[in-house]
Amino acid sequence: MSRPVRNSPQQTLQLALELYQKGEFSKAEKLARGLLPGNRSNPSFLQFVAALCSAQSKFKDAVALCQQAVKLAPQSSEAHYNLGAALLGLERHAEALSSLQTSNALQSGQPDTLNNMGLALFYLDRLSEAEAALRQAVARTPHAQAHHNLGLVHQKRERYQEAIASFETALKLGHPDPAVVLHDVGHSLLALDREADAVKYLEASLRHRPRHAETLMRLADAYRILGRIDDTARCCEAGLAVEPSNMVMGALLLHVRRQGADWHDLDKLSRKVIRAVPDGTVSPFSALYMVDDPALQQTCAGRYSSKVAATHVVAPLPRRAPVRRNKIRVGYLSPDFNQHAVSRLTAGLFEQHDRSRFEILAFSYGRDDQSSLGRRVAKAFDRFLDVSDQPPMKLAESIHAHEVDIVVDLAGFTLRSRSAALARRPAPIQVNYLGYPGTMGSSWIDYIIVDRFVVPEGHEQYLTEKPVYMPDCFQVSDSNRQSAPIVRPTRTQCGLPEQAFVLCCFNNTYKLNPPLFDSWMRILKAAPHSVLWLVADTEEAKGRLRREAQGRGVDPDRILFTARVSHAEYLARMSLADLFLDTWPYNAGTTASDALRSNLPVLTCAGRSFVARMAGSLLQALGMPELITASANDYESLAVKLATDPAACGPIRSKLAERLPSAQLFDTARFCRHIETAYETMMQIWVGGEQPRHIDVQTTHQT
Known part of the structure; x- marks a missing residue:
């Protein structure tokens, strides 16, 4: 009986290479490791085995092999590059950057090296340097991954239009993982409030990877804003099937089920969401309707605010010196300066403000719905600033640049909130009012407008802000609000x-x-x-x-x-x-x-x-x-x-x-005088160098 012919080392290596090219990495690695004893001094071979390990996400093994290769060939740009790539896989970003920089010093301008350098710098939050490296990479060759990574840098810097352009280029160049890029386009479109466009990209991404929880979450968000209640619920249910503990999706599912009057398993889902409150993942708005518990609502808002600050804030803006000007500059911040409940209540207030003592600015990040109410509200301000294209951090810079004394957030943690802008402290005095009926739990909000009924004695302990007690009611009303037609319909x-x-x-x-x-x-x-x-x-x-x-x-x-x-x-x-x-x-x-x-x-x-x-x-x-x-x-x-x-x-x-x-x-002028008294008191406290404290506005008969 003849014995089977054993392949030579060269034949085995050739077979391993063929398996590698077919994507059969485990089989290729097994063959290659059989050749290791005779190739431990061969840096190229070590890097080949390392590549097989990296292809299977066995980055620890890949790093060990690449480190051996670097010792054998310290002047090899390729060896340092492969070590850097493997270290990126282990999320050891600082070490990866060092290896990649060495590779670039030995052979400068290689697009793959520059791309991975940019990625390491991105993860180290050195965004300007990351952008520079990635721009060099895409300038040298059409590089799909580098364009995608450049888009990620733009996205993190809240430059969403530029991010979309980079992502689209990556797709055109045939990025090897289109699902990821399509998801990132959808993410940026959502940030620009272009929900209908975002849906197209997110749905396309899901066709590539239908069980991707983050994509399902973003698609659910887009559906919710578009009013597609049942689609939102289906998305959340699919996402929870993948990640049962994801209570961001759980809270959203709870909301849309309630909006659709779908009460099955409502108590069970509510309990799950409540248990997740300490994690900071549950939107405080959910807590408002789940339970009548001001302590839980405060905890939910506080934990969520901390997470918002950690996610968005780059650095606090420079503090202004306490100086009183001839007029107090008040900036109202809202997405709802249109045909919305907030504007139906506040339009008269904006008109009634005493212009001899106050300058009134609007920072509007909502849509212009071309309504008569929207036009009336816009006309009521001394300056109406459309900041709809400004993400939170840029918005903070705009508020700061306009030297606003008091910024009043009329949205809080409601739909389309950009309250994260206030985490950078763009104004010396920051107020929560009307749109979000509860504490925001935020260290960056100084005051909340209330009255003695909504916050009775002893309940101020559930407010992170200092309460400003209005003498009549916390809610403003518009004396000139549109009335019902003279001829009303019959029953x-x-x-x-x-x-x-x-x-x-x-x-x-x-x-x-x-x-x-x-x-x-x-x-x-x-x-x-x-x-x-x-x-x-x-x-x-x-x-x-x-x-x-x-x-x-x-x-x-x-x-x-x-x-x-x-x-x-x-x-x-x-x-x-x-x-x-x-x-x-x-x-x-x-x-x-x-x-x-x-x-x-x-x-x-x-x-x-x-x-x-x-x-x-x-x-x-x-x-x-x-x-x-x-x-x-x-x-x-x-x-x-x-x-x-x-x-x-x-x-x-x-x-x-x-x-x-x-x-x-319903006396707008009366309410206006009262809130102006509150604003003046806030200014006195700030100019006097005091910390915010509770304010009790006394009744005035001035109209």
């Missing part, structure tokens, strides 16, 4: 029964929850001639709410819905209802103001946190505390009484009608 035209007692709630669907809905259904059962009139954004949400009613023994036909209509039509429709049922623990804010202005009584249940006491604050300021309850039982009992006893409801509505014409709650 029949709006699909309402003419003779029923109409209970309504036009709050966003995410504010609804099973215990609240249980309460509403008990009210409907006890008031058989009543109906419940709601707003929901999708047919799926409407169907779910009707099924929830039916499951609680209530005829689903008693659950009625209004469409999203213009603001004037919305106000007109609201006046057709008999009683507004507030949500808890997340109360109505602007919607409660709208209802009261429409002579529609608002019944609320006040809780413990700021957000759970907003409607109560409005009612207290209006002199109608009888509509504020303190428990679900009291809330239900009063609702049933008002819905079944005309003698109880009629006087309430008459009292509201009597109070509206002279209500201090």
Whole structure:
């Protein structure tokens, strides 16, 4: 019997090379290692085995082999390059940079070396040097990876347009991992608020790697902003299947399920999200509607703020010396200077500011919706600055460059927030107001505008900011707000029964929850001639709410819905209802103001946190505390009484009608004088060299 012919070392090496070229790295390595005993003094061979190890992410083995090669050939640029590349794989970036710099010194201008140098410098946060190295690489040859890495540098420096251009070039040059590049384009487009474009790239990325959690998360974000609720939920569910502990996705799933009235497993998911609060990954906005717990909300905001600061802040901006000028320069920061609830409340305030004492600037990073309200708001400012193309760090520089004395964040941790800009301390005094009804938990926010109802005695401990107590109500209102048309629609035209007692709630669907809905259904059962009139954004949400009613023994036909209509039509429709049922623990804010202005009584249940006491604050300021309850039982009992006893409801509505014409709650000039007093006090404290402290604004009769 003849023996099998054994390959020569040269033949074995050739076979290993062929396997390497086919991508069969493990087989190639096994063959190559068999040749190691005779090649330990061969630096080229050692580097070949190291390349096989690196191809399998066995970077520790690759580094050991490359270090041997460098000892044998210290003047080999290639050996130092391969060592640097392997060290990059181990994330030993400083050592990698040293090896790559040696390689470049021995043979300068090699594109691969410059690319990896740029990558090491990027990870070391030496961004200017990284950009210089990568620009050299792409200047020497069309290098897809270098263009991609240059895009990453631009992205980290928040130069998103330039980042997109680099990523697109990388794709055109045939980057070997298009999924990564497509994802990064989508990321940059999201940062530019171009969600529809981002969706195209993120969906394309997922076609290459459908189980990539980060891409699923970004796509879910884009869907959410575009209002694609069910798509958002599906994305989050897919992402959680990959990373079950990812509570960034968990919190987003919780929000969109609530927005879509999908309450299955709601308690289980809420508990998971709450357990993740200490990690700093849960958006503080989620905590506002999950539980009525001001301590948990403060913890959530604080941990999240710390993470935001660590992620975004490059360096604090230089502090200005405390100097009083002739006019206090106030900058309002918001994405909502358009047809939005915040502008419907604040437009009159911006107009009413005393220009002999104040200069008023807007830093607008929202979309121009061409609305009459948007035009009115823009006209109200001394300077209206469109900063929509400025990411947080650039925005901070703009605020600082305009020497703003007091910056007022009207968005906080809401959708499209750029509160991270304030982490760089662009203004000496920084204020949280209106848009985010709770503490931001941030060391960089000095004050929060409140009143004695939303933050009762003893609850200031749950604020990281110093409270500024307004004498009437924390919420400003616009005296010149658009009124409902003189001719209002009939109930029949709006699909309402003419003779029923109409209970309504036009709050966003995410504010609804099973215990609240249980309460509403008990009210409907006890008031058989009543109906419940709601707003929901999708047919799926409407169907779910009707099924929830039916499951609680209530005829689903008693659950009625209004469409999203213009603001004037919305106000007109609201006046057709008999009683507004507030949500808890997340109360109505602007919607409660709208209802009261429409002579529609608002019944609320006040809780413990700021957000759970907003409607109560409005009612207290209006002199109608009888509509504020303190428990679900009291809330239900009063609702049933008002819905079944005309003698109880009629006087309430008459009292509201009597109070509206002279209500201090809706006196914009009065509120303006009060908040200007607060701003002047903040300035006195700063100019005097004091630390921020609580401010109690006294009532003034000046108008």
